[in-house]
């Protein structure tokens with residue numbers, strides 16, 4: 007396992023009970039994503055949390071493999087899927103950093119509220135690129151704290167140092183765009199509900 011997930015294990019129950027911060031933005035992201043999905047698609051979601059998004063997309067694709075490095079998140083996700091009789095999502099405890107699937111086999115990869123939490127963003131983006139078929143999409147929603155107030159830029163490293171917060175990487179929207187294009191993606195759709203909010207990007211693997 008690439009990173010300890012104690013913080014996220016501790017958060018899991020609370021996270022599953024929290025209302026979505028911006029329901030309208032969440033619904034819009036689901037809808038935009040859905041426009042890219044097809045019933046025969048094989049999808050990976052990493053950092054799936056308690057599984058709500060994978061479960062919401064499940065009726066629109068063939069299969070979703072949903073991974074998260076927190077065992078508690080995965081436990082709750084499995085319970086939700088069982089309660090909803092969702093049978094085409096496989097939840098697995100795994101870190102994206104160590105995760106392997108055969109190259110060029112996936113039709114879509116989702117990484118929602120997670121790219122700013124991984125150790126090496128460029129390595130993860132390169133891995134996603136390798137997993138996807140040519141022309142397939144990487145859907146991400148990412149907090150770009152480098153564009154936010156100084157407050158967050160100070161709090162994130164201090165909180166991490168004190169062991170109160172998980173790893174949070176600080177970068178700007180422009181840096182994220184550069185990472186995606188340098189890896190061989192073309193940005194197909196980009197939306198930021200408001201300044202300081204997560205940036206939602208659908209990036210296509212250049213065929």
Ligand SMILES: C[S@@+](CC[C@H](N)C(=O)[O-])C[C@H]1O[C@@H](n2cnc3c(N)ncnc32)[C@H](O)[C@@H]1O
Pocket residue numbers: 008009011014052053054055056059073074075076079100101102103117118119120123124125
């Ligand atoms: C902010 S939550 C987002 C959960 C979900 N994607 C959502 O949008 O509600 C971040 C999730 O990513 C997971 N995570 C963080 N780093 C990860 C990594 N390197 N590999 C797999 N999961 C990771 C955490 O355990 C947590 O469940």
